[in-house]
Amino acid sequence: MLVVPMLSEALAVIDHQVLGWHLAGPRLVFQIGSTARRPCCPRCHNSRVRRHGHYQRHPSDLPSFGTPVTLDVEVRRWRCMAPGCGGHTFSDSMGSFVQPRSRYSVRSRVALEHLGCTSGGQAGARLSWSLGLRAGADTILRAVHALPPPAIGEPLVVGIDDWALARGHHYGTIFVDLQQHRPLDLIAGREMTEVRDWLAQHPGIRVVARDRAGAYGQATRQALRERTAIPP
Structure with a gap:
């Protein structure tokens, strides 16, 4: 041995x-x-x-x-x-x-995950070759995609805007944590009731920066009566 x-x-x-x-x-x-x-x-x-x-x-x-x-x-x-x-x-x-069926040990895969999260696919691949790990961009991105989503605490300051599923035909709503600078959720609609219900499920929200759409304003007033809504 x-x-x-x-x-x-x-x-x-x-x-x-x-x-x-x-x-x-x-x-x-x-x-x-x-x-x-x-x-x-x-x-x-x-x-x-x-x-x-x-x-x-x-x-x-x-x-x-x-x-x-x-x-x-x-x-x-x-x-x-x-x-x-x-x-x-x-x-x-x-x-x-x-x-099972993995081409990397667990500890080397953790290293690839860190490279992918900090440098991305192509840059992470170049860095891995210089370090001796020798992984391709696709391998690094697969390792990152397999990671569980990070735990998201209760947001305090939220931004609301619409986004186009099919421009001119169908729109959804995006919610963003303005303190952590990351998306929170997407919903396939921008009706007042849908936005109101989402906001009501997050009682920790204190400030909302929203689009000027009337539906967003009404949803914010109904769901967050004692909180602050800031139009753009």
Whole structure:
């Protein structure tokens, strides 16, 4: 067993270890194997399993001193021999270190998410290559799109305006948090009742900057009687 600081400790948590390493062109490749002798079936939790083959995975990990790192992981396949399980087959799990079917370790994917959120797709891709992560713009944007939406607290100052679903035919309404400078919601309409109902659902709003449309003014007066409406 080879001990690699920061990598061996993370792999030990999921019952894996570093078996060796080599250089493959510009990449540093670590051979990874499981230390678990015989896993339990994830379906019936029985330990009566038989080896059913193996395959290789090659996820990318965080770079080492700017050198791209690839993990050459041998994944064992197993067949459950317990009666009633139907010969269910399964593979070794890498737990929280590498998600199923992912080409990146969890920690390298987190790094790509940060690059995407701060730099965007193309700029983030250029930066990832200089850092040794080597990801494309599409990969970075997919990582960002997979993130859960940020928690939005109760807004205090809201802007209201209309937007065109089909110019001259159908319009909606956009609500923006003017303190956080981010959209809050879109509704497919600009009728007074629709806007009034939305505002009534957010009792924390104290100031509304709105379009001069009469429907917005009436909705604001009805929903926010004790609050402030500011026309543009």
